[in-house]
Amino acid sequence: MKDVNFDLNLAIDIGNSTVNIAFFENKDFINSISLQTDQMIKGNFKIEKPKDFNKQIAKVEKAGISSVVPEATNKVIDFIQEQKNIKIYKIEELDYNIKIDYEGLLGEDRMMAILGAFKDYGIKNVVVDIGSALTFSVLDKDKVFRGGMIALGPFNILRSSTQNTSQLENIKLHKPVANIGQNTESSLNSGIYWMIVGAIEKGIETIENEIGYKLGKILTGGGTDLVKDYFIEKNYILDRYLVVKGVNYLLLDNGV
Ligand SMILES: Nc1ncnc2c1ncn2[C@@H]1O[C@H](COP(=O)(O)OP(=O)(O)O)[C@@H](O)[C@H]1O
Ligand SMILES: CC(C)(COP(=O)(O)O)[C@@H](O)C(=O)NCCC(=O)O
Ligand SMILES: [K+]
Secondary structure (H helix, E strand, O other): OOOOOOOEEEEEEEOOOEEEEEEEEOOEEEEEEEEEHHHHHHOOOOOOOOOOHHHHHHOEEEEEEEEOOHHHHHHHHHHHHHHOOOOEEEHHHOOOOOEEOOOOOOOHHHHHHHHHHHHHHOOOEEEEEEOOEEEEEEEOOOOEEEEEEEEEOHHHHHHHHHHOOOOOOOOOOOOOOOOOOOOHHHHHHHHHHHHHHHHHHHHHHHHHHHHOOOOEEEEEOOOHHHHHHHHHOOOOEEOOOHHHHHHHHHHHHHOO
16 A cells, blocks of 8 residues: 555444444545454454554544444444544534434434435435445435435345244355356345345335435445446446445544
8 A cells, every 4th residue: 555644534334243444535535444343342353454554543633433333332442542542533523414304313324324425426315225234315405314214234134044944054145146046045145135136226216206306326335245236237326435434524524
């Protein structure tokens, strides 16, 4: 990697599967590391730090954290602060400049993904985050967060499929070679793949019908890779790191 000569921002996304720790130089994503959330909660983080991690941490001036796993938040903050003693802003400490039309709890990852989408792609978007859950979040024509859908992500579908059946075993999900599976593994793989692809297309179609206009379609989260070939052809935007991008924009906008 090129030498880091500038101040960096640190943006953290704690999801139910993965903690993403990303570095930005102003608006530009530099790189990230990911840790397993359950390992973090257990306090068991053997971390493969990238080559420049220590050098990069030393250059961090601003840091922010989005979390949908409260029991992991302070563990992650402690871990970072062991490397560099810096204030790490939580989302609730910063001004979020998008109106929210939603009752009660709203995932910070969904708020941050919508902010990242607004900054990079403007209004009228639906962000689908393919993680532990499969979430749909809508930013309407008036820059209002309108809510969306919460369903099950591919890796949790796989886990429930295998845990609740005696003859199905864990597999590695991938783009199917054939859709009519000819053995258990390929059938399970194509079934879960098309469940996710179908849910995404149908979910967005019904959201667009209800809102009454077309939306930009953006995919993010750990499962983006799994379905990227299918959705690139349909002109979806693939933006794997939208949540940490949103956290970084929040830091920049708040001038902290
Ligand atoms: N190509 C892939 N194939 C299978 N699993 C993947 C792939 N890429 C990422 N994952 C998995 O993505 C899952 C969830 O995505 P992530 O966005 O990290 O979820 P969350 O936001 O809920 O933490 C993780 O379980 C990770 O192991
Ligand atoms: C829906 C989620 C579980 C998704 O989490 P993830 O799959 O990214 O780990 C998370 O955004 C959350 O806990 N949300 C709170 C409820 C809501 O947004 O309505
Ligand atoms: K996520």
